[in-house]
Amino acid sequence: MKNFRTLRFLDLFRGLFESFGINYTVMRRILAVKLTMDGRRTPTIFNQQTKKKKKPEENGFMKSLGIYVLLSLMLIPFTMLGSNFLYQMSIFYGIVMFLVMTSMISDFSNVLLDVRDKAILLTKPVNKKTLNVAKTIHICIYLIFLTTALTAIPLLIGTYRHGILFLLLGVIGLVLVNLFIVVVTAIIYYFILRFFDGEKLKDIINYVQIGLSVSIAVGYQVLARSFSVVDMNITFTPSWWQFLIPPIWFGAPFELFLKHHSDFYINSFSLLALFIPIIAIIIYSRMMPSFERNLQKLTNNSGGGSRKKQWWINGLVNVICRSKEEKIFFRFADNMMRNEREFRLKVYPALGMSLIVPFIFMFNEIQLNSYTHLVTSKWYLAVYFSCLMIPNAVAMLKYSGKYKGAWIYQTAPLQSLAPLYSAVLKVFISNLFLPIYLILSAIFIGIFGLKIIDDLLVVLVTAILFTIICSNYLKGTLPFSESFEDALQSGGLKVIVALLCLAVFAGIHFAITFIPFGVPIYLIILIMITFFSWKQAYRTVWNF
Amino acid sequence: MSIETNQDVVLCLKDLKKDYGTKNVLKGINLTVQRGQIIGYIGPNGAGKSTTIKILLGLESEYGGKVEIFGEEINEINISYKRKIGYVPEVAELYDNLTAMEYLTFVGELYGMDLQTADEKARSLMNVFGMEAVYHSRISSYSKGMRQKVLIISSLLHNPDLLFLDEPLSGLDANSVMVFKEILAVLASQGKTIFYSSHIMDVVEKISNRIILINDGNIVADGSFHELKEQNKEGTLEQIFNQLTGFNEYKVLAEEFVSIVQRV
Numbered sequence: 001m002k003n004f005r006t007l008r009f010l011d012l013f014r015g016l017f018e019s020f021g022i023n024y025t026v027m028r029r030i031l032a033v034k035l036t037m038d039g040r041r042t043p044t045i046f047n048q049q050t051k052k053k054k055k056p057e058e059n060g061f062m063k064s065l066g067i068y069v070l071l072s073l074m075l076i077p078f079t080m081l082g083s084n085f086l087y088q089m090s091i092f093y094g095i096v097m098f099l100v101m102t103s104m105i106s107d108f109s110n111v112l113l114d115v116r117d118k119a120i121l122l123t124k125p126v127n128k129k130t131l132n133v134a135k136t137i138h139i140c141i142y143l144i145f146l147t148t149a150l151t152a153i154p155l156l157i158g159t160y161r162h163g164i165l166f167l168l169l170g171v172i173g174l175v176l177v178n179l180f181i182v183v184v185t186a187i188i189y190y191f192i193l194r195f196f197d198g199e200k201l202k203d204i205i206n207y208v209q210i211g212l213s214v215s216i217a218v219g220y221q222v223l224a225r226s227f228s229v230v231d232m233n234i235t236f237t238p239s240w241w242q243f244l245i246p247p248i249w250f251g252a253p254f255e256l257f258l259k260h261h262s263d264f265y266i267n268s269f270s271l272l273a274l275f276i277p278i279i280a281i282i283i284y285s286r287m288m289p290s291f292e293r294n295l296q297k298l299t300n301n302s303g304g305g306s307r308k309k310q311w312w313i314n315g316l317v318n319v320i321c322r323s324k325e326e327k328i329f330f331r332f333a334d335n336m337m338r339n340e341r342e343f344r345l346k347v348y349p350a351l352g353m354s355l356i357v358p359f360i361f362m363f364n365e366i367q368l369n370s371y372t373h374l375v376t377s378k379w380y381l382a383v384y385f386s387c388l389m390i391p392n393a394v395a396m397l398k399y400s401g402k403y404k405g406a407w408i409y410q411t412a413p414l415q416s417l418a419p420l421y422s423a424v425l426k427v428f429i430s431n432l433f434l435p436i437y438l439i440l441s442a443i444f445i446g447i448f449g450l451k452i453i454d455d456l457l458v459v460l461v462t463a464i465l466f467t468i469i470c471s472n473y474l475k476g477t478l479p480f481s482e483s484f485e486d487a488l489q490s491g492g493l494k495v496i497v498a499l500l501c502l503a504v505f506a507g508i509h510f511a512i513t514f515i516p517f518g519v520p521i522y523l524i525i526l527i528m529i530t531f532f533s534w535k536q537a538y539r540t541v542w543n544f
Numbered sequence: 545m546s547i548e549t550n551q552d553v554v555l556c557l558k559d560l561k562k563d564y565g566t567k568n569v570l571k572g573i574n575l576t577v578q579r580g581q582i583i584g585y586i587g588p589n590g591a592g593k594s595t596t597i598k599i600l601l602g603l604e605s606e607y608g609g610k611v612e613i614f615g616e617e618i619n620e621i622n623i624s625y626k627r628k629i630g631y632v633p634e635v636a637e638l639y640d641n642l643t644a645m646e647y648l649t650f651v652g653e654l655y656g657m658d659l660q661t662a663d664e665k666a667r668s669l670m671n672v673f674g675m676e677a678v679y680h681s682r683i684s685s686y687s688k689g690m691r692q693k694v695l696i697i698s699s700l701l702h703n704p705d706l707l708f709l710d711e712p713l714s715g716l717d718a719n720s721v722m723v724f725k726e727i728l729a730v731l732a733s734q735g736k737t738i739f740y741s742s743h744i745m746d747v748v749e750k751i752s753n754r755i756i757l758i759n760d761g762n763i764v765a766d767g768s769f770h771e772l773k774e775q776n777k778e779g780t781l782e783q784i785f786n787q788l789t790g791f792n793e794y795k796v797l798a799e800e801f802v803s804i805v806q807r808v
């Protein structure tokens with residue numbers, strides 16, 4: 001096992017730990033194991049990236065810090081421009097809090113919630129105090145790295161501009177913010193575990209992970225624009241509701257000390273920034289034992305959980321599936337995609353992105369021209385962006401975290417597995433693509449008016465046709481039958497070819513809009529092509 | 545209060561009680577275990593077997609009664625008694641994103657061994673189980689049997705005097721089972737004490753020289769297999785188990801099950 005630099009640094013304080021009655025050797029060993037395991041997890045922000053196979057031992061966590069350094073660039077304007085501190089630093093702390101909290105929940109939850117610790121470590125001659133201190137130090141190491149990566153550059157630039165006091169306030173503020181975040185996260189977990197079971201908590205963590213992936217991707221888009229977004233002339237009038245927004249507390253001390261601007265609000269915010277985290281940590285240490293008791297619920301799932309009968313699924317099945325096998329597989333695939341967290345983590349961020357990307361492009365357009373110009377333009381074709389996720393998502397359909405269960409297909413008495421494929425694709429279209437498409441369509445009709453309905457229908461049919469084309473990725477493997485570990489994600493020539501193909505579709509559509517009655521005729525032709533290619537694909541691609 | 549001060553007493557429970565809220569899991573267990581015994585600790589699901597072992601390992605702290613291990617009452621502060629204990633948990637809980645080498649040396653060091661010794665010993669033991677090739681692979685890639693072998697090695701690495709084994713054979717193939725049973729016999733003959741908890745009655749019947757049956761938080765039988773057989777006039781441990789736990793409807797349940805299977 002590696003000799004971590006962090007731990008060698010910690011060695012300097014050996015005497016201090018031992019004077020508190022902690023077995024330092026044991027604590028160091030536990031930390032070494034924990035850090036090794038951290039390095040081996042794939043951080044959520046890498047979730048969307050190509051997996052390089054067979055790379056010798058590289059530290060995923062350290063690599064992920066690079067991304068945070070990049071994201072930190074978007075914070076620079078807030079520390080550099082202007083001296084409207086209350087406003088700027090509130091946004092600064094707001095973004096830091098959001099990113100630290102979401103990354104902690106998505107990547108560090110299994111550390112906070114590790115129930116193995118008790119069974120593995122406490123059965124060995126390790127005393128409770130040593131274990132608790134080891135856990136605390138572990139969280140601190142994680143937070144220090146993360147926060148440093150995220151704030152070092154902006155803070156240094158701010159210090160250069162505003163002087164050393166800025167640095168001091170910034171660092172103290174960040175320490176307090178981190179305390180606050182740890183306690184808030186723990187309290188959130190506490191209440192979730194108190195009222196729900198472990199499965200629910202895992203679901204919630206899963207959705208936070210998905211949210212983090214989406215917001216990091218959106219963050220890149222905002223990155224380029226953040227300088228123009230920061231409007232330094234906003235006048236900030238304090239009022240009572242701001243007491244409810246923690247980042248504002250942490251922004252206030254800058255106003256107080258750097259601008260010597262002191263009034264009731266600024267003073268109270270500053271006091272809150274100092275005392276709330278301290279009070280929180282005291283409450284937290286009191287709650288610790290009952291938190292640990294609740295943790296045990298993670299392992300025993302009290303069952304219950306009778307799922308609501310989804311009447312509409314049953315209705316849908318009867319409408320869009322013909323054979324009995326297809327109906328069976330439709331329900332099965334529906335349950336698999338709905339329940340499998342790993343699948344959601346791989347696919348849902350792309351869904352979120354396809355919902356947001358069209359608007360980012362349209363926002364650009366509005367900035368360049370005007371809203372009225374946009375409405376009369378052909379920008380509604382941006383709805384094609386919702387199809388961008390199709391190749392990747394379809395390629396993901398063959399993977400599953402529980403891929404070993406796939407033996408069931410082979411042992412079941414079935415003539416052909418073709419209905420399995422068509423059912424899986426139908427579930428994909430109806431459960432994953434359609435909701436995104438419908439939301440976008442509704443918003444687009446709101447912007448561009450009812451005249452675009454036929455165009456939207458063309459996009460829908462194109463998307464189905466496109467899904468059939470992409471289903472080639474499934475060729476040769478059964479759905480849900482391979483491990484995600486083998487997934488070579490997003491990269492790859494295949495996906496690029498598929499996207500080019502989509503661009504061609506969009507291009508044809510764009511050209512057709514110039515022909516009178518072109519769109520309805522195109523729609524009819526597309527429907528016919530799609531209909532036949534579905535039949536064709538059913539016969540050729542899926543019989544192997 | 546004077547609990548036996550015999551040198552050979554390894555473990556002594558006096559009126560051990562434990563409740564989770566209103567549920568009484570242990571209702572007063574009294575038990576003295578001598579050196580070199582292999583105890584078969586059996587009982588139906590929920591009888592309190594795992595709870596007893598958890599208390600002995602210091603995983604549960606709020607209980608009534610007295611627990612002495614190696615002649616000393618256990619408590620949260622003095623944990624040195626754990627150095628002489630080995631434990632194989634029922635569910636294969638381990639840090640499986642570590643390699644066997646990393647995990648085993650880690651556990652060895654927690655028990656106070658130095659890295660070098662732990663590494664050499666772990667490697668040799670893996671070798672005996674035919675797993676030297678995967679010593680540097682992550683445990684998450686192992687089969688169930690291999691994980692179990694890692695757990696077994698990790699429980700014995702530091703040469704403990706008292707072993708707690710909770711369903712230790714799960715996932716092992718027949719040959720490995722034979723090897724492991726022999727290991728237990730040799731260890732016991734050298735004065736190690738083994739606390740063996742399992743649902744597989746045939747194995748318990750063969751390997752243990754004392755069987756303790758616990759039901760609903762109480763000890764309902766205690767003695768060698770022969771003694772139990774004489775008392776209960778039943779042929780196998782399984783039958784004795786059924787009789788003592790008051791379970792005699794297995795035929796009815798089986799018939800009901802099959803009749804549902806045959807329903808069209």
